[in-house]
Amino acid sequence: MVSKSQTQASRKWEKENPHRTGYAKLRRTAFSFVNPKPGSKAEEHINANHADYVEDLKELQYEISKKLEVAKMNQTVKRLVEKEIDRHITTVYYDGRVEIKKDSVDVKNGRIRFWDLGHVTGWIDLADINCTEEEAKELVKHCITEALFAISDKPVTTDFDVK
Structure with a gap:
């Protein structure tokens, strides 16, 4: 009651x-x-x-x-885009140091752009993968962070530069 x-x-x-x-x-x-x-x-x-x-x-x-x-499709597309970004991240080894160049991949004008020697060599339109620029920037940042952790057995170290 x-x-x-x-x-x-x-x-x-x-x-x-x-x-x-x-x-x-x-x-x-x-x-x-x-x-x-x-x-x-x-x-x-x-x-x-x-x-x-x-x-x-x-x-x-x-x-x-x-x-x-x-x-499910969005997860598949995200994994494929991550693989493509990972493939274009530039890793340079010199003088016993490892350098990850962030400027080999960027997000601008509705595209994820891939750079090589100062020229855009390819891109993925964000409209094709149903993604906003902020989401794409986070995805690129995540892939670069994963690449940084992949080159070292110690996640926190001073033996590499990020440019």
Whole structure:
């Protein structure tokens, strides 16, 4: 049994937090249609509009599968781009020191550009891989950091320069 003061407190909280209230109501509604209780309004609605309900579930299943395919594709594209960036990172060895040149890969004008001897030798359009410039910069930074760690058995050392 819910007391009057608890009901008032709940209503006050709902007024103060409408974004959470809306989310909670939608969540409860969605759950009631996924797993309806016997004799509930959700069950009555499902029984009255069974064909529409089944169509809605099929559409929901289709949308979820599309989103999962896109997520898997994005991971595959990200790995391929990382391999391409890694392939273009320049590592120079001289006088017993190792140097990673950051300027062999950059992100500018909607592209990940690859440089060799001062000339752009290739690029990947960010629109083709569905990526923003900030995400691409983070990806390049991550690949360069991985290259730095790969050349040393000690992750923190003073034996290499980053230019």
